[in-house]
Amino acid sequence: MKRPVSKLLIASNNSHKVEEYLEILADLSLTITYPAAEGLVLDPAETGRTFEENAIIKALAFAKASRLPTLADDSGLEVDALGGEPGIYSARYGDTAKGDHIGRYRLLLDKLAARNLPWEARSARFRCVVALVEGGRLIGTAQGTVEGFIAYEPQGSGSFGYDPVFYVPEFEQTLAQVSSAKKHSISHRGRAARAAIPLIRQLLRSD
Numbered sequence: 001m002k003r004p005v006s007k008l009l010i011a012s013n014n015s016h017k018v019e020e021y022l023e024i025l026a027d028l029s030l031t032i033t034y035p036a037a038e039g040l041v042l043d044p045a046e047t048g049r050t051f052e053e054n055a056i057i058k059a060l061a062f063a064k065a066s067r068l069p070t071l072a073d074d075s076g077l078e079v080d081a082l083g084g085e086p087g088i089y090s091a092r093y094g095d096t097a098k099g100d101h102i103g104r105y106r107l108l109l110d111k112l113a114a115r116n117l118p119w120e121a122r123s124a125r126f127r128c129v130v131a132l133v134e135g136g137r138l139i140g141t142a143q144g145t146v147e148g149f150i151a152y153e154p155q156g157s158g159s160f161g162y163d164p165v166f167y168v169p170e171f172e173q174t175l176a177q178v179s180s181a182k183k184h185s186i187s188h189r190g191r192a193a194r195a196a197i198p199l200i201r202q203l204l205r206s207d
Helices: 015-024 051-066 087-092 101-115 180-186 188-204
Strands: 007-010 031-033 070-079 123-134 137-150 166-168
Touching: 007 015, 007 051, 015 180, 015 188, 051 070, 051 123, 051 137, 070 087, 070 101, 070 188, 101 137, 123 188, 137 188, 180 188
Parallel strands: 007 031, 007 070
Antiparallel strands: 070 123, 123 137, 137 166
């Protein structure tokens, strides 16, 4: 009989992501930790061609380094009028500096403005794939998406990334304008994390 898992590493150096997972997975009976809390300095090369491949790469790398069950994600924005851009390159779109989310969404808005598209042609979605690894073994993956449109200008001061320009018809607001609870209820990361809970519960069982 194996010992049940009591700690889960969220494989992200992004404090905003970690905060989201702490909220989303708060009801699970295990300790959620993250690289900085474990003294880990790791930035695996995301060489995959899909969100799933990159999530698995990160989960395996952090699990090996930490010797902890690990959950990693890869996520991004897919804009239909731009052929799915920025996609897996969402965090490093164009020539914008790392961490410059304003520069990234401004580049996106400029590209769409140049095309002079009607509102209905500005459709987009956030996609997130999470991978769960324990002991060098992939337990499984889960996916979540949320559909919306790219606003003409940023709105809202909350959240991060492309949220200020991602308009959700259901709320008639951008993701940066809604509360964290509302965002988690429909966000791609919230949906992917909830879809992964059955996988995590497998680790909590001792049989």
